[in-house]
Amino acid sequence: MKPSITANEQDFLSTLKVLYVEDEQEVREAMTHFLSRRFARLDVAANGQEGLALFNSHPYDLVITDIKMPVMDGLEMAANIKTRSLDTPIIVVTAYNETDYFLRAIELGIDRYVKKPLDPNELVEAIQKSTQSHRHRKELEDANKNLLNVYQTAIGALARAIEIRDPYTNGHQKRVSQIAEAIALEMGLPASQITGIRLGAMIHDIGKISVPIDYLTMPRKLTNLEYALVKTHPQSGADILVGVEFPWPIAEMVLQHHERMDGSGYPRGLKKEEILLEARIIAVADVVDAMSSSRPYRAALGIYMAAVEIRENSGTLYDPSVVECCLKLIERGESGPLACLPCFQHPLAEGD
Ligand SMILES: [Fe+2]
Structure with missing residues (x-):
């Protein structure tokens, strides 16, 4: 089923600068191909530490991240990002659905969860929903x-x-x-x-x-x-x-x-x-x-x-x-x- 996204919403998505963090090379490459066509800019990192370094040097409108990764996991990176920029929406993509991750993610103020294996339409819908308030704020501005x-x-x-x-x-x-x-x-x-x-x-x-x-x-x-x-x-x-x-x-x-x-x-x-x-x-x-x-x-x-x-x-x-x-x-x-x-x-x- 296709996500119900209006032309206006799609136009808005195409103005966003997005950070995508995923350690599995195969998934990362496939998703990079899928996502890069939808946003003004897509930067990609292979773990939380790389992702955080990118976030600290560029302003992003949205972060999409895996949870379990080497060096620094997605939730630790998300915690750092939220202390710097509470308003930046973060979408977590993971195969792990243990209660601890969910509770920690809720505490951190993670905006959305999308389960692996990834359904691209589900991800686009999550992106649209989590950037809605950002879009409304921009429209108001x-x-x-x-x-x-x-x-x-x-x-x-x-x-x-x-x-x-x-x-x-x-x-x-x-x-x-x-x-x-x-x-x-x-x-x-x-x-x-x-x-x-x-x-x-x-x-x-x-x-x-x-x-x-x-x-x-x-x-x-x-x-x-x-x-x-x-x-x-x-x-x-x-x-x-x-x-x-x-x-x-x-x-x-x-x-x-x-x-x-x-x-x-x-x-x-x-x-x-x-x-x-x-x-x-x-x-x-x-x-x-x-x-x-x-x-x-x-x-x-x-x-x-x-x-x-x-x-x-x-x-x-x-x-x-x-x-x-x-x-x-x-x-x-x-x-x-x-x-x-x-x-x-x-x-x-x-x-x-
Ligand atoms: Fe006067």
């Missing part, structure tokens, strides 16, 4: 990647809308996004949270679309009235994003990026942990880039003046843990978003 692309494209489109109107804000948002991402990485945040910070920062000033362009390009300081209007941009940005369901709190990042630790920020005067961590990071990246870059009404102050600003106001305006990581990046002077910003004076080098 692909779906998540596609979804992330959709979010990135949508956010990129919003950022471009700003660019058309105001090239300065767009360049600023891109740099803030890179700086915020570098800080978040330095802080050791989870990958998904870092992605959210990068995307939120890319459109943190999206609300400036509702501010008259003259106010954004004015070659002088704004009047109180003009500045009051500019200060509405976090709320306008959050209003634009309301109802868009991102897997990250993007609208809140936009709304809170001018909040300050002591409550002196806007629009809501939030304090300390009332402010999202993501917004606290974007706030520091925002100030560093704004001070380092030239504005219509003043020349650039440079990265080191920005460093002085965040260090002097660490804890009052800015989150100390965010400032600490940002200063580390500046002090290291690594190539990256911060290294691209203009530097005129290096007060950190003067030991203060």
Whole structure:
């Protein structure tokens, strides 16, 4: 009877890298011939020790092994593999059906048993079943990647809308996004949270679309009235994003990026942990880039003046843990978003 494998499942099997371990030469050669046509790659070993050496030098999606072999048996090899890679499915092929082997195999988390003499169809079915969860995980990863692309494209489109109107804000948002991402990485945040910070920062000033362009390009300081209007941009940005369901709190990042630790920020005067961590990071990246870059009404102050600003106001305006990581990046002077910003004076080098 043929195994019930769909074309999709067969396609999936043909992407796998598989390790096959068998000491009996005749069986090994016959099975190698049978299996090598089904997978992207098939490596073969004659005992557990050889198999383990191969496993340690290549990533495999599946291991198929005999149990009783010289030098190192299949279960000892499987135990080693499971300590390194619990998720790798292992199929045991054996003529030995003693209870001890079964119990030991169950303890080790062996995925499937196939008895000798081997029925190739039975083996293919075991392979399909034991790689099913791997396949589902991969499908889920692909779906998540596609979804992330959709979010990135949508956010990129919003950022471009700003660019058309105001090239300065767009360049600023891109740099803030890179700086915020570098800080978040330095802080050791989870990958998904870092992605959210990068995307939120890319459109943190999206609300400036509702501010008259003259106010954004004015070659002088704004009047109180003009500045009051500019200060509405976090709320306008959050209003634009309301109802868009991102897997990250993007609208809140936009709304809170001018909040300050002591409550002196806007629009809501939030304090300390009332402010999202993501917004606290974007706030520091925002100030560093704004001070380092030239504005219509003043020349650039440079990265080191920005460093002085965040260090002097660490804890009052800015989150100390965010400032600490940002200063580390500046002090290291690594190539990256911060290294691209203009530097005129290096007060950190003067030991203060
Ligand atoms: Fe802003």
